[in-house]
Amino acid sequence: MFYEEADIENARKLFSGECNFIAAALNEEAIPPQEVNEIAFAGRSNVGKSSLVNALTNRKTLARTSQTPGRTRQLIFFDLIYQSLRLRLVDLPGYGYAKAPKKDIHSWTTLTVKYLKGRPSLRTVCLLVDSRRGIGDYDRLIMKELDLAAVSWVLVLTKADKLKNDELTKVKDETNKIISKHPASYPELMVTSSLKNDGLISLRTYLGSFAQKIG
Numbered sequence: 001m002f003y004e005e006a007d008i009e010n011a012r013k014l015f016s017g018e019c020n021f022i023a024a025a026l027n028e029e030a031i032p033p034q035e036v037n038e039i040a041f042a043g044r045s046n047v048g049k050s051s052l053v054n055a056l057t058n059r060k061t062l063a064r065t066s067q068t069p070g071r072t073r074q075l076i077f078f079d080l081i082y083q084s085l086r087l088r089l090v091d092l093p094g095y096g097y098a099k100a101p102k103k104d105i106h107s108w109t110t111l112t113v114k115y116l117k118g119r120p121s122l123r124t125v126c127l128l129v130d131s132r133r134g135i136g137d138y139d140r141l142i143m144k145e146l147d148l149a150a151v152s153w154v155l156v157l158t159k160a161d162k163l164k165n166d167e168l169t170k171v172k173d174e175t176n177k178i179i180s181k182h183p184a185s186y187p188e189l190m191v192t193s194s195l196k197n198d199g200l201i202s203l204r205t206y207l208g209s210f211a212q213k214i215g
């Protein structure tokens with residue numbers, strides 16, 4: 001994808017500008033009202049959602065990351081602010097964490113799915129997939145749900161630093177084949193490493209295109 005210099009620069013400024021914590025929601029009532037265009041980060045537990053939010057915003061501890069899967073248990077809302085631009089980022093709890101109590105998994109998943117499907121201000125969902133694992137069954141389920149709800153999404157491969165070039169090429173090819181069959185998916189695959197800061201400029205610029213002008 002070709003991006004204009006001005007768009008790259010605006011996205012860089014937006015993501016390195018002010019970033020305010022808005023809410024942490026464990027239930028529907030705690031989800032903030034729809035005031036600003038939103039981008040959500042979804043994916044398996046431990047795939048690197050919180051790390052990506054931190055890397056995109058050049059912050060180490062904005063979103064809490066963890067060695068232990070199941071760290072993010074709430075829907076966490078942050079607002080990026082740069083001059084008249086606003087964009088809300090939503091760090092979602094991961095799915096597929098087998099060790100959490102069954103009841104908890106159920107309630108997190110229900111809340112997350114409810115949020116994903118009923119939020120007009122949600123502009124796109126970054127669906128994160130670990131480069132080493134590729135797309136799994138649960139990811140496919142989420143893709144289907146998003147397609148059905150006509151919620152646009154973009155596939156983001158994470159932890160690309162963990163793979164050799166040929167392995168990465170293979171997983172990129174396989175992933176591209178799958179996303180090409182999904183109508184709600186952005187056609188360009190994003191390949192990232194939060195550790196090495198790879199792929200972040202493209203992703204910031206794409207996500208920055210959803211920022212809202214206030215005033």
Ligand SMILES: Nc1nc2c(ncn2[C@@H]2O[C@H](COP(=O)(O)OP(=O)(O)OP(=O)(O)O)[C@@H](O)[C@H]2O)c(=O)[nH]1
Nearest residue numbers: 046047048049050051065066070071072094194195
């Ligand atoms: N090598 C490498 N490790 C990463 C990268 N991104 C995240 N990690 C590691 O993966 C682990 C999980 O990262 P998190 O960002 O907490 O994952 P999460 O998806 O938010 O996890 P949950 O909140 O449990 O769903 C941590 O140990 C991170 O340091 C990356 O790009 N490269």
Ligand SMILES: [Mg+2]
Nearest residue numbers: 049050071072
């Ligand atoms: Mg997390």
